[in-house]
Amino acid sequence: MATRVVSPKLLKNLRCFTRSLNSSPSSITAVSPLNFAEKPSPTPTTTTPPDSIIDLDDVSKLFATVSTGKLLRSSINLHMAAVNPMVDVGMWVMRSRLMETVVLRDVIVGIIKKTFFEHFCAGEDVEEAGRAIRSLWGSGLRGMLVYGVEHTDDNESCDRNLEEFLRTVESTKSLPPSSVSFIIVKITAICPMTLLKRVSDLLRWEYKDPSFDLPWKLNTFPIFADSSPFYHTLKKPDPLTPQEEHDLQLGHQRLQKLCQKCLEANVPLSIDAEDTFVQPAIDYFTYSAAIIHYKDNNPIIFGTIQAYLKDAKQRLFLATQAAEKMGVPMGFKLVRGAYMSSETQLASSLGFESPIHKSIQDTHACYNDCASFMLEKIASGSGAVVLATHNVESGKLAAAKARDLGIRTDNQNLQFAQLYGMSEALSFGLRNAGFIVSKYMQFGPIDMVMPYLLRRAEENRGFLSSSTVDRQLMSKELKRRLKAAIL
Numbered sequence: 001m002a003t004r005v006v007s008p009k010l011l012k013n014l015r016c017f018t019r020s021l022n023s024s025p026s027s028i029t030a031v032s033p034l035n036f037a038e039k040p041s042p043t044p045t046t047t048t049p050p051d052s053i054i055d056l057d058d059v060s061k062l063f064a065t066v067s068t069g070k071l072l073r074s075s076i077n078l079h080m081a082a083v084n085p086m087v088d089v090g091m092w093v094m095r096s097r098l099m100e101t102v103v104l105r106d107v108i109v110g111i112i113k114k115t116f117f118e119h120f121c122a123g124e125d126v127e128e129a130g131r132a133i134r135s136l137w138g139s140g141l142r143g144m145l146v147y148g149v150e151h152t153d154d155n156e157s158c159d160r161n162l163e164e165f166l167r168t169v170e171s172t173k174s175l176p177p178s179s180v181s182f183i184i185v186k187i188t189a190i191c192p193m194t195l196l197k198r199v200s201d202l203l204r205w206e207y208k209d210p211s212f213d214l215p216w217k218l219n220t221f222p223i224f225a226d227s228s229p230f231y232h233t234l235k236k237p238d239p240l241t242p243q244e245e246h247d248l249q250l251g252h253q254r255l256q257k258l259c260q261k262c263l264e265a266n267v268p269l270s271i272d273a274e275d276t277f278v279q280p281a282i283d284y285f286t287y288s289a290a291i292i293h294y295k296d297n298n299p300i301i302f303g304t305i306q307a308y309l310k311d312a313k314q315r316l317f318l319a320t321q322a323a324e325k326m327g328v329p330m331g332f333k334l335v336r337g338a339y340m341s342s343e344t345q346l347a348s349s350l351g352f353e354s355p356i357h358k359s360i361q362d363t364h365a366c367y368n369d370c371a372s373f374m375l376e377k378i379a380s381g382s383g384a385v386v387l388a389t390h391n392v393e394s395g396k397l398a399a400a401k402a403r404d405l406g407i408r409t410d411n412q413n414l415q416f417a418q419l420y421g422m423s424e425a426l427s428f429g430l431r432n433a434g435f436i437v438s439k440y441m442q443f444g445p446i447d448m449v450m451p452y453l454l455r456r457a458e459e460n461r462g463f464l465s466s467s468t469v470d471r472q473l474m475s476k477e478l479k480r481r482l483k484a485a486i487l
């Protein structure tokens with residue numbers, strides 16, 4: 001196990017290199033295997049028929065490891081989540097003043113705990129999450145452990161959160177080896193939000209004006225592309241105050257401690273992507289840590305690319321290219337993106353176009369292109385990717401492309417992931433095809449994970465939501481089991 005410490009000279013050279021990559025994106029466009037044009041590229045083609053690898057038709061095989069009781073509960077929860085008026089009332093109650101009345105609150109929390117919480121979350125603490133991991137591991141899946149804290153505004157809360165993250169990593173030592181595929185962290189939980197916003201502003205300004213000096217800046221891969229949005233920073237930001245520089249240093253130290261702990265426990269750390277107004281600082285933390293911490297040729301740090309952003313492909317290309325040139329193993333989690341409404345609202349309130357693709361088809365095309373790009377890298381021996389999606393089409397396409405490229409299904413550099421309680425059919429279908437599959441397992445006290453639960457309620461509402469496939473396949477399997485029991 002080795003943590004590489006980069007020499008100051010190398011760090012300085014990298015800084016120049018990063019700037020030159022960042023300042024001449026047009027030349028990079030010419031050599032890029034990705035299509036950076038605004039128009040979506042056609043769906044990547046595969047010679048293996050995408051339907052031939054993942055079998056979602058044989059429901060008995062698909063749900064073979066799920067007990068009838070669990071299948072029934074999951075099916076009821078997903079059906080309830082699909083009923084719009086029920087979700088509307090539930091969301092109104094969770095946000096209402098009723099939650100301030102102790103007795104009512106206890107009743108409401110009790111109902112949520114027995115339904116949505118148990119379905120979408122792995123428990124209230126790290127011990128309960130550990131039990132959920134063991135159960136998943138028994139069914140051939142791995143877990144990404146997510147201590148569910150979000151946005152913080154002061155150093156004391158960041159320190160407290162770090163302790164919980166460290167405890168989470170420590171807990172993996174008593175779990176079956178490899179049952180935890182990743183520890184997940186949100187940088188907004190270990191560095192104050194206001195500071196991340198300031199750092200993002202300064203990084204944006206430096207990209208536009210390379211003579212703008214950021215004396216505190218560590219080495220990083222490129223954070224921006226020519227297509228990145230810059231409307232968040234319309235005027236030159238003031239330099240960081242000594243206090244802000246000190247707080248930034250504390251943020252780095254927290255991440256370093258976490259990376260070190262992950263290295264010791266031999267479990268990679270994946271850093272979530274959030275809103276674009278703080279994402280440059282998040283990428284900066286991610287890349288500067290990845291340059292320092294890795295294990296042999298394997299990445300210990302995974303950043304996240306949100307394919308719904310127009311600049312996603314270009315940023316992915318620039319970062320992987322820089323990592324390769326420096327000989328730094330770097331992994332990425334590829335998602336579509338969860339902050340669509342806040343992104344669109346912010347851009348429109350400032351009078352700018354949304355940074356998100358114009359249509360969902362463009363987002364799908366971007367996701368599949370990025371997945372294809374990373375699979376080609378893996379086939380040629382570099383890079384690592386977690387394809388985090390519930391989209392069956394994307395899962396099937398990636399599986400077929402991996403087969404065409406000769407990537408073995410047990411290659412650790414290619415993993416798939418879905419949220420706990422979602423897209424069970426896709427998870428089991430990929431597992432049955434031999435791929436490494438994880439569930440993203442949020443845990444924490446109900447109050448703390450409420451924003452996460454509200455996002456899941458929103459995502460699964462309506463009969464045409466992303467849980468449709470699961471609802472249909474679970475009902476089919478339940479009927480099959482009932483028939484088999486009667487006959």
Ligand SMILES: Cc1cc2nc3c(=O)[nH]c(=O)nc-3n(C[C@H](O)[C@H](O)[C@H](O)COP(=O)(O)OP(=O)(O)OC[C@H]3O[C@@H](n4cnc5c(N)ncnc54)[C@H](O)[C@@H]3O)c2cc1C
Pocket residue numbers: 271272273274304306308335336337338339340356357358359360361363388389390391417418419439440466
């Ligand atoms: C393991 C895991 C980890 C995750 N980590 C993160 C993370 O770190 N950061 C993060 O932001 N999200 C994260 N997500 C959530 C993810 O971004 C998506 O919200 C969710 O997975 C739904 O996307 P999908 O790939 O399943 O695709 P689908 O359900 O097929 O597509 C829905 C997605 O398409 C996009 N979309 C919808 N309508 C439009 C439109 N009109 N125009 C353009 N795009 C549109 C949105 O991104 C929407 O979420 C994670 C998801 C998983 C499974």
